Amino acid sequence: MVDLLDQISWGTLECLNEKPDHPIGNALKQGFREDGGLYLESDTDEQLLIHIPFSSAVKINSVIIQSKSKPEQAPRSVKLFVNRPTIGFSEAADTAGQADVELTPAQAAGEPIPLKLVKFQRVSVLTIFVADNVGDTESTVIEKLAILGSAGDSFNVAEIKDVSKEQG
Amino acid sequence: MTAAAPCIESTVVCVDNSEFTRNGDYAPTRFQAQADAVNLLAGAKTQHHPENTVGVMSMAGRSPRVLVTPTTELGKVLNAMMKMDIEGDVHLATAVQIAQLALKHRENKNQRQRIVIFIGSPIQEDKDSMVKIARKLKKNNIAVDIVSFGSEEANVEKLEAFQAAVNSNGNSHLVTVPPGTILSDQLFATPIFMEEGASSDGGGPAPPRSNVVDGFDYGELGVDPTLDPELALALR
Numbered sequence: 460m461v462d463l464l465d466q467i468s469w470g471t472l473e474c475l476n477e478k479p480d481h482p483i484g485n486a487l488k489q490g491f492r493e494d495g496g497l498y499l500e501s502d503t504d505e506q507l508l509i510h511i512p513f514s515s516a517v518k519i520n521s522v523i524i525q526s527k528s529k530p531e532q533a534p535r536s537v538k539l540f541v542n543r544p545t546i547g548f549s550e551a552a553d554t555a556g557q558a559d560v561e562l563t564p565a566q567a568a569g570e571p572i573p574l575k576l577v578k579f580q581r582v583s584v585l586t587i588f589v590a591d592n593v594g595d596t597e598s599t600v601i602e603k604l605a606i607l608g609s610a611g612d613s614f615n616v617a618e619i620k621d622v623s624k625e626q627g
Numbered sequence: 628m629t630a631a632a633p634c635i636e637s638t639v640v641c642v643d644n645s646e647f648t649r650n651g652d653y654a655p656t657r658f659q660a661q662a663d664a665v666n667l668l669a670g671a672k673t674q675h676h677p678e679n680t681v682g683v684m685s686m687a688g689r690s691p692r693v694l695v696t697p698t699t700e701l702g703k704v705l706n707a708m709m710k711m712d713i714e715g716d717v718h719l720a721t722a723v724q725i726a727q728l729a730l731k732h733r734e735n736k737n738q739r740q741r742i743v744i745f746i747g748s749p750i751q752e753d754k755d756s757m758v759k760i761a762r763k764l765k766k767n768n769i770a771v772d773i774v775s776f777g778s779e780e781a782n783v784e785k786l787e788a789f790q791a792a793v794n795s796n797g798n799s800h801l802v803t804v805p806p807g808t809i810l811s812d813q814l815f816a817t818p819i820f821m822e823e824g825a826s827s828d829g830g831g832p833a834p835p836r837s838n839v840v841d842g843f844d845y846g847e848l849g850v851d852p853t854l855d856p857e858l859a860l861a862l863r
Contacts, residue, residue: 471736476766479796502795503766545731548766 531594645687647748747777761792
């Protein structure tokens with residue numbers, strides 16, 4: 460089980476309702492998410508809708524949704540959807556996800572949230588819908604977001620070797 | 628989302644085709660002045676980037692409807708404006724919802740979403756409803772430009788509240804066009820026509836008599852874009 464950071468398709472990554480100066484990159488990217496001063500914050504209200512596309516179909520074991528230094532603004536009710544890249548706020552609120560989680564204080568502090576692997580077998584796009592936060596504050600904050608799992612057998616073009624040259 | 632340069636955009640233009648637009652306070656009629664502006668705007672957007680798409684919908688009549696789903700083909704937009712009928716009153720809330728849906732189902736998900744609303748009649752929705760609609764649009768990353776003409780005084784409070792609620796980092800603008808002027812000319816130098824990112828520090832609009840519009844020096848062509856915008860665009 461590894462951090463699927465390298466499998467993320469950064470070009471089509473999308474986060475709805477993020478504050479322009481506190482974007483999704485702050486919570487996902489290496490280096491940014493370790494920095495407590497850089498975080499993802501919601502804008503118009505406390506909800507967030509994050510679409511994370513992967514370059515190959517991945518299996519997901521668990522996710523980390525952490526907000527240690529701002530516990531009042533940490534996410535509380537979170538739904539995860541698989542392969543629904545166009546789902547919107549109202550649809551996400553009304554439908555059941557592949558996982559519906561109420562974060563415990565330990566999970567909000569960084570403990571991985573375990574998922575039913577059988578529901579997260581071939582994920583091309585993972586959608587995280589944050590419905591509300593711990594303290595019912597106006598905005599929700601996520602300091603670190605990590606997806607843990609395993610990548611499928613992906614074709615790494617860099618590894619192609621010229622067989623004829625090898626045989627000399 | 629962080630802005631990339633250049634940015635590709637999908638725009639749905641909402642046209643006011645209510646009975647109020649028969650009025651001749653904008654020559655020759657509010658509707659025709661609006662149609663000219665819409666055509667020029669669509670032209671400008673498709674010029675900014677080959678992958679930009681523009682769609683058109685009518686807001687008044689029995690119910691708002693999408694006449695052109697966002698396309699790169701300017702001809703379809705021009706056709707739609709020619710065939711549009713004047714009827715009834717504007718249903719703004721419904722129109723915006725439909726525009727939002729049209730954008731949601733765009734082919735190229737990399738395109739940013741924008742709605743341009745031309746409003747030339749009194750708005751029926753109250754201010755609170757307008758702000759609620761605006762916040763929903765902002766939440767979904769949709770930018771909105773508004774062109775207010777005809778009923779500017781009646782609508783100013785509602786439209787200013789709307790623009791303030793939907794604006795995110797200066798991506799949305801409200802332009803008011805006074806009667807007796809040429810609608811297209813008034814819009815030409817505003818941020819609505821310009822490419823996002825080209826308007827530098829978000830200061831005042833560009834000086835009207837300048838030959839440098841949209842970052843392109845029309846002086847080289849010997850054409851003043853404010854006098855003849857169509858020729859200027861064509862030569863460019």
